[in-house]
Amino acid sequence: MVSRDVLRAALLASLFACKPNLDETVSLVAVPQVLAVQATPAEVAPSATTTYTALVVDGSGDLVGLPIQWDFCNARNPLANLGPVSPECSEPGDANLAPIGSGAQATGAVPDVACRNFGPEVPQVTGNETPGRPVDPDPTGGYYQPVSVFVPTSAGTVTSVYGTRITCGLAQGTSEQVSDFLGRYHANVNPAVGSLTASGTALQPDANGATNTLAAGQKVTLEVGWAACPLSDACGDGVCGPDESVTSCAADCTTPQGCSGAERYVNFDLGSQSLVDAREGMHVSWFATSGSFDLDRTGRDGTDTATTSDDGWTAPAQGTTVHLWVVLRDDRGGVGWAGYVVDVQ
Numbered sequence: 650m651v652s653r654d655v656l657r658a659a660l661l662a663s664l665f666a667c668k669p670n671l672d673e674t675v676s677l678v679a680v681p682q683v684l685a686v687q688a689t690p691a692e693v694a695p696s697a698t699t700t701y702t703a704l705v706v707d708g709s710g711d712l713v714g715l716p717i718q719w720d721f722c723n724a725r726n727p728l729a730n731l732g733p734v735s736p737e738c739s740e741p742g743d744a745n746l747a748p749i750g751s752g753a754q755a756t757g758a759v760p761d762v763a764c765r766n767f768g769p770e771v772p773q774v775t776g777n778e779t780p781g782r783p784v785d786p787d788p789t790g791g792y793y794q795p796v797s798v799f800v801p802t803s804a805g806t807v808t809s810v811y812g813t814r815i816t817c818g819l820a821q822g823t824s825e826q827v828s829d830f831l832g833r834y835h836a837n838v839n840p841a842v843g844s845l846t847a848s849g850t851a852l853q854p855d856a857n858g859a860t861n862t863l864a865a866g867q868k869v870t871l872e873v874g875w876a877a878c879p880l881s882d883a884c885g886d887g888v889c890g891p892d893e894s895v896t897s898c899a900a901d902c903t904t905p906q907g908c909s910g911a912e913r914y915v916n917f918d919l920g921s922q923s924l925v926d927a928r929e930g931m932h933v934s935w936f937a938t939s940g941s942f943d944l945d946r947t948g949r950d951g952t953d954t955a956t957t958s959d960d961g962w963t964a965p966a967q968g969t970t971v972h973l974w975v976v977l978r979d980d981r982g983g984v985g986w987a988g989y990v991v992d993v994q
Contacts, residue, residue: 676945678938678972681707681802684986685934685976686811688796691983692836694816695763700756701749704986705800705807708938710972711855711988715800719755720746722795722810725766725781734795738810741799749796759794759815768792769820783820789927789981790916792817814982821917826924833891833915833924838907840931840977842987844874847962852989855972860990866966872959873933873975876910880954891915891926910956911949911979927951929983933958934976939965939993951980964993 678684684704693699701719705712722738724745730736737743749757764770769792772781786792793812800807814837819830845852847869853859863869882890884898889905891913916927932948943961965971971991978984 676935676937676942678706678936678974679708681705681712681800681804681807683798683800683807683809684936684974685978685984686796686798686809687839687984687986688811688813689839690836691839692791692814692816692981693759695759696761698756698758699813700754701796701798701811702754703798703800703809704974704976704988705802706936706972706974707802707804710938710990712800712802714753715802716751717753717755718751718799718801719749719757720797720799721749721757721760722746722797723760723762723766724795725772734810734812738795738797739808741806741808746797759813763794763815764792764817767794768815768817770817786820789914789929790819791981793982812982819917821919822922822924826917830915830917830924832894835889835891835902835905835907835914837914837979837981837983838909838912839983839985840875840911840979841909841985842873842975842977843876843909843956845975845987845989846872846874852991855988855990860970860992862992862994863964865964865968865993868961868963870959871935871962871975872957873977874957875931875977876908877956878908878910878912880913888912909985911951911954912981914981929979929981931958932978932980933960934978935960935962936974936976937962938972939969940971964991968994 686703688699724735724737726735737745749755765772767784769783791814794815796811798809819827852861879886879888882892885900887906888908889902893902895902911929911931913928918925928951930950934946935942941963947958947960973989976986
């Protein structure tokens with residue numbers, strides 16, 4: 650069973666997603682909604698370019714080819730607002746929105762003031778505004794630039810706000826620690842769904858047009874798997890870890906290579922006031938157009954080295970076609986997903 654800490658981390662990882670209706674089963678998809686947004690690369694510095702892709706679905710499956718409107722939201726979150734981002738980020742045409750583009754994907758450069766608006770730098774002051782305070786990092790030391798996603802559908806415009814992780818350096822520590830951190834920190838890489846099995850039988854993703862067959866009313870254990878990332882650094886293993894640099898391991902770090910599973914990374918520990926090696930937790934959100942899951946979310950925390958997570962799913966009692974999605978998130982804001990078609994007979 651998933652721990653309370655894992656559920657808390659999964660909630661933090663999805664803070665920028667649109668607010669669910671608590672009267673509905675979160676995992677059951679019936680109306681148009683944005684299940685996830687991915688930035689590639691997953692973490693960038695201000696002024697660097699990244700590409701955004703959204704997983705938009707409804708009760709009939711993936712919604713593709715939609716003219717999605719993408720915007721950077723530069724509105725700082727008011728202290729009085731209890732939500733994770735400013736309400737202005739959800740208002741189409743707001744003056745604080747900077748257009749990225751329109752379409753199924755959009756590519757844009759993160760605003761150069763991102764670390765001032767949403768990071769550890771002193772924010773800009775306009776006119777007679779009261780000077781604000783720098784933003785506190787999340788538990789992994791991360792900061793996030795909000796990205797607003799407006800999706801026109803037949804049922805109306807669906808709005809979601811996603812957080813792009815931005816590289817802003819270290820806000821605390823001595824000059825030696827800051828220098829050490831800059832040499833050892835490597836930007837996050839998106840996780841990827843490596844496999845999905847149903848009670849031990851491999852399911853084929855719908856990316857290649859495959860369908861999978863299950864019996865009506867059958868209950869199966871779905872197990873999602875992801876890559877096994879190195880638990881210690883070894884030069885030449887293809888991953889530039891937190892104890893490696895271009896000086897110590899040019900093979901892995903000249904062009905830093907990451908891992909699509911639970912990565913290790915360097916973080917600043919507030920309690921000990923020291924740099925520590927940390928490891929990402931992995932969090933799974935389960936969605937389907939029919940049937941029922943035992944849990945909406947499962948996962949592993951950063952101390953758990955397992956590379957799988959499972960959930961029970963009961964197929965609908967009558968024959969039908971079910972679309973099923975697995976969304977994988979890591980603690981540093983990376984996202985990956987896979988979709989499956991199940992022919993229930």
